[in-house]
Amino acid sequence: MKINEALKALRKDLDLTQKQMIKGTDITVTHYSKMEKGQNRIFIDDIFKILKCRNISISYFFTRYFNENNRLNYSEKLNLAFYNKNLDEAKKIKKEIFHDKSTTYELKDRAILILDALKQNYNYEITEEVMNYFFRYKDWTQNDEAIIILGNSIRIDNLMSMKPLLLKLVKKYPNLNTHTIEKQRRLATVGINYLYTLRKAQKQLDNPTTKILDWLKTMSNFPELGILKELYVYFMAVYTDQTNISQNIKQVLKISGYKNISENLPN
Numbered sequence: 645m646k647i648n649e650a651l652k653a654l655r656k657d658l659d660l661t662q663k664q665m666i667k668g669t670d671i672t673v674t675h676y677s678k679m680e681k682g683q684n685r686i687f688i689d690d691i692f693k694i695l696k697c698r699n700i701s702i703s704y705f706f707t708r709y710f711n712e713n714n715r716l717n718y719s720e721k722l723n724l725a726f727y728n729k730n731l732d733e734a735k736k737i738k739k740e741i742f743h744d745k746s747t748t749y750e751l752k753d754r755a756i757l758i759l760d761a762l763k764q765n766y767n768y769e770i771t772e773e774v775m776n777y778f779f780r781y782k783d784w785t786q787n788d789e790a791i792i793i794l795g796n797s798i799r800i801d802n803l804m805s806m807k808p809l810l811l812k813l814v815k816k817y818p819n820l821n822t823h824t825i826e827k828q829r830r831l832a833t834v835g836i837n838y839l840y841t842l843r844k845a846q847k848q849l850d851n852p853t854t855k856i857l858d859w860l861k862t863m864s865n866f867p868e869l870g871i872l873k874e875l876y877v878y879f880m881a882v883y884t885d886q887t888n889i890s891q892n893i894k895q896v897l898k899i900s901g902y903k904n905i906s907e908n909l910p911n
Contacts, residue, residue, distance in 0.1 A: 647686050648679055648680050648681065649709075650709035651680055651686070651691070653709055654709065655680075656824065657827075658698065659786060659817075659823065659827065662677055662680070665694065665698070666697075670693075671690055671693065671694070704748065718740070718744075718755075719754075721737045725758070725762070727904055728904060729762060730762075731762045731763065734758055734762050738756070738759050741755045742755070748789065751789075753793050754792060754796055756770060756774060757796040772802075775797055775802075785812060785813060792833075794813075795830075795833050795834035800841055800845050803838075803841060803845060806838060807838075810835065810856065811852060813831060814855055814856065814859045818862070819862050820862040820864070821862050825866055825868050828863055828869060829872065832860055832863055833872065835856050835859060836860070836875045836879070839853070839856060840909070843882065843910040844910045849883045853883065857883065860876040861880075863876065871897075874896070874897065875905075878893045878909060881893065882910075882911060
């Protein structure tokens, strides 16, 4: 990835306009626009100014956007181990991540949380420690890695503290379909993970749960979001006592290769 492409990718991940991206610097919108297009020379001082004003560390920027293939590979491996409930594989991937000096703290946190989630007995001190580190972000709602960590941190014992954080996301991004597919996937995953955990502890449909369901309904109808849409409909069905619909969705997930997800969905 070229430096101008990395700047644009960062701005998109932060969900900012070009004007918002350079706020607090002496860089003009016209100049920055040409920087993103590769039409103007990009000076390292300008990069430092932008990163400082957006509370992004230099090491995070270069690790995040110039080691993308490796990061995505680890992330995909973690997802696969989690959905297959393969604790041994998750341990192996975590070891690889911690031995790779180019991996981010966020990816390491995620590996810790996923490994903890796969164990039969959660270590709530681990989740609490990661969440304390999570709040280092000045505005975590604009940081994709922070949003991913939030989604992996939801446990039955911290639902009360998670609820206001999730509702903050709902307020920040009221219409999911106005964002990129990847942004929608990250946000909707947090909502689905929250409902998955909440349903194990609470059967009644209260106002916050309704807000989250209404929020998930605003996802775009893209194939890439298909499974998240199915899970949204599932939770809508179980919270409104539409047993036929919820059971049909579980069956569809099962025959589509998502047996573990289907069997672990709370009724």
